[in-house]
Amino acid sequence: MRKRAHRSGCPINLTVEMLGDPWSLIVIRDVMFGNRRHFGELLRLSEEGIASNILADRLGRLVRVGLLSRGGDPTHKQKAIYSLTEPAIQLVPLLAQMGAWGSRHARSSRELSIRAKLLEQGGPRAWDGLMKELRSIHLGAPRPRRSVLAELQSAYELAAKHPD
Amino acid sequence: MRKRAHRSGCPINLTVEMLGDPWSLIVIRDVMFGNRRHFGELLRLSEEGIASNILADRLGRLVRVGLLSRGGDPTHKQKAIYSLTEPAIQLVPLLAQMGAWGSRHARSSRELSIRAKLLEQGGPRAWDGLMKELRSIHLGAPRPRRSVLAELQSAYELAAKHPD
């Protein structure tokens, strides 16, 4: 007796079912914006302090539902590399909106808000640019001229160095 | 000894902390798009079958964090009316992206996808229109000429009547 497949066919509900827990989107965010590709990186560099069992569970689940893919690292047999899949890359607009909303309505730190606000202001043009870049990093697509990640990073560093 | 206020100051994380559970966004969706305003409506008309204790807990929590407000219904002393607050209304773009992503990458039902796709295609113009409309319904703002909710509803009904 397995549990019913889905609660409903509503697109919002299905998205919530897939990503509506306290950690899935955090893991995807770290892979996407922090370029964390190994278990250990995700574990040790985690801002929110994810536990290793939860991380293992989420990585497995995200691979199963097709949001991450797991490849071996040639330099180390034990090492696994996690990559975003196309569906995960298409979460960029969603994450951009989440960042925008959070920076507006929650008490987010100023430096971290900079990136969210920049990505919001960039709009669909910036999102597309970021998605192209992620396709080159994670799916082996040709490298685009523009690097939105570099733009976000330099804006963040500027804000961090220049504490108002 | 209370638990730490937040896991991190990242805007995405703060949004996940507030909405990253299986029910909060479902409740907000029903109030927003289904105009469910009472406990009983939310409970009985729930597509996903929320349990009454969970609904009570979420309504309370959403009121506490300022996404819903709770008012009394003049026609019935016992009856409570829940309304969206401005921060919740500003979740429109986020919900629109969730719907768009879900209709593209999950097996959502065709009729329910129609609305999500329409809202996506409408873009920021439609989102602003919807937000204005919600401000009139929930916050007593003047009623706008355009009704995005009516547009979504008639598109849905057309699709439901005309099964491909």
Next chain:
DNA sequence: AATACCAGTTGCATGATGCAACTGGTATAT
């Protein structure tokens, strides 16, 4: 006075999360 509606609450089973310690395989240095 009886019935139905309303917004929840209670009790209990099950599952998800959080924490710390541990495992077994792999590379590196001596």
Next chain:
DNA sequence: ATATACCAGTTGCATCATGCAACTGGTATT
């Protein structure tokens, strides 16, 4: 060859969240 460190997890256990069904006490209707 041996010791050390790295790597991706696993295990055990406590606590918290969710799911289900039955129940509660106040309010309106007939």
